[in-house]
Amino acid sequence: MNDWATSGVDLHLDLVGGAGARAGLERALREAVRVGRLAPGTRLPSSRALAKDLGLARNTVAEAYGQLVAEGWLTARQGSGTHVADGRRPSARRGQAAVPRGTGQGAPGDRLTGTSGYLPDPERFAYDLRPGSPDLSSFPRAVWSAAARRALAAAPHQAFGYTDPRGRPELREALAAYLGRVRGVRTRPELLTVCSGFVQAVGLLGRALRAGGARRVAVETPGYAHTVEILRRARLTTVPLPVDDNGAQVGVLGNDVDAALLTPAHQFPTGCPLSPERRTAVVAWARATGAVVVEDDYDGEFRYDRQPVGALQGLAPEHVVYAGTASKSLAPGLRLAWLALPPALVEPVLDEKRLADHHSPVLDQLTLAELIVSGAYDRHVRRMRLHYRRRRDRLVATLAERVPAVRVSGIAAGLHVVLRLPPGTPAAQVVAEAAAQGLGLQSLDEFGGQDTEELVVGYGTPPEHAFAGALDALCALLDARTRRRG
Known part of the structure; x- marks a missing residue:
């Protein structure tokens, strides 16, 4: 009725x-x-x-x-x-099966494949363990709001007009000091450009390199497939750069490559750092050939078992572009990223920035500057480092207890790990089964990898209340697969 x-x-x-x-x-x-x-x-x-x-x-x-x-x-x-609730699909409670919504829910063909950090429609999964996103439920709302109020009160009237395409001086000054202190980056405020997210940063840089005569860019494989697309749209040819346990195989770089895009602190998605010998070698290559190295430091703050690896840029600031972002430390929705540029690239990148959007939103820049200067950003990063380390430890321990046949690697840093499945277990089939059960996973081959028996599991994505259920769903799926093989 x-x-x-x-x-x-x-x-x-x-x-x-x-x-x-x-x-x-x-x-x-x-x-x-x-x-x-x-x-x-x-x-x-x-x-x-x-x-x-x-x-x-x-x-x-x-x-x-x-x-x-x-x-x-x-x-x-x-x-x-x-x-x-904000999402139409509720998160299943711990102990409940994750039931997909509608037919074909979460099927691999329904999403952008291999975009590694660009997660469309995350609410279609009861549990999302795809890599590339932080725990959004941990965004420091109260701290951000307080910093925004202070920044707004202190902002000069000119801040609300058209401003320097490089970004507000308050943020560039704060970033120059912070990056030098925390990541070993050697830069000055006038060499920094604030961008509306990492995607824009790569696009600006790609077009600036092309305008300067660059034609070929080496990109780690496996890696961010989305980055390849951005560079190709800048009319650059991308060259696959193989990766092994010591990071990118930079020894294969030759004179026919104009730039190389690397994730040296924590290779995405394999999780290994670029070895000291290869760090030295790629800097020597750049100096000898005049090439540019683009360092994507996407989650450099989150190292758990030893001191963070310093930025590669500190070894050769005249040849290395440092690209950082607040997407992992705070939230991707802020659309805040930055480039620390060699002097020769500042004007070419600014020409592209002026045509793109003239400058990034001012209020968020001022708020982030206030967070950094006040020390609140450092405190938040330390808190999140502990938060993610506990999640990583819990994931590794739970897998060892419940699915010992699965091997875990890439655990020293970041927000994801790589799971090697038992021989003969196709990762693509596991991903499809997971999607049918409302669990979001991705396989290594979705990022350009050749190994068909490895999963890339992001432990940062689930909100805190859903993490236990996500682990249960993952272990139940992998245990069932292992038992069927047996």
Whole structure:
């Protein structure tokens, strides 16, 4: 039957006849959220008002609300009422099976393959263990808000006009000091350019290199497939640069390559650092040939078992472009990245920046500068380093206990690990099975790797409340695969 609740909002519910009152109400609310009739963020009537309108006991409505909050369909906070959760798909609770939404949910063909850090529609998975994203639930909202208020109060009037394409001087000065202190980068504020995310940074740099006569760029393989696409759209030819346990095989670089894009601190996705011998060799190559090395330091802050590897840029700032971002340390939604450029590349990159968007958003730049100068950014990074180390340790220990046939590597740093499956276990099949169960995974071959028996598992992505369930789902899947092989 159809009922209406009119308590500030009209709420149409299809209560199923014959079902218990609470079960019927829960089912009606789930269906309304699932099909989109109740949009994310919608405030629901109070339990007292809805009970009165539906002719139900208030406890019945309160218990139904409580159950749907526990399942993730609704959210409730003291003093602010009950709302539809931000995502239409709730996160499964620990111990529950992750059931996909609709047919073909999370099928590999439905997503951008091998984009490694660009995760479309993450809510289609009950649990998302794809690499490339931090724990967004840990974004320091209160700290960021306080810094934004201080930065806004202190900002000069000129900050709100068209500003230097390189970015606000407050942020460039703060970054120059921070990067030198923490990552060993040798730069000055006038050599830094703030970009609207790493994607823009690579695009600007690629077009500037092309305008300067560059034609061929070596790119680590496996690596960020999205980066290859960006460079090709800048009309550059990309050359695969093989990777082994010592990082990129820079010894194969020759005079016919104009630039090389590396992840020396923590190769993506294999997780190995560039060895000291190869760091020396690639700098010597750049100096001898006049080539440019682009250092993508995407998660250099997160090293757990020893001191962080210093930036390669510190060895040869005249030949190495340092590219950093707040996407892993804070959140990708901020769209804040930076390039520490050799002097010869500053104007070519600025020419491209002026044409792209003139300058990146000012308020977020000022806020990040305030975070760094106040020390709040350092404190947040240290807190997140401990947070992710605990997650890594828990992942490694749980796999060793429940699926000992799986080997784990690339664990010294970053937000992901590589899992080698037992011989004869195709990783692509495991990814497909995981997707059918609502678990997001990626295989090494999606990043250009040739090994078909390795998974790349990101342990940073799940929010804190979902991490235990994500581990359970992963181990259950891998254990089932191992048993079938046996």
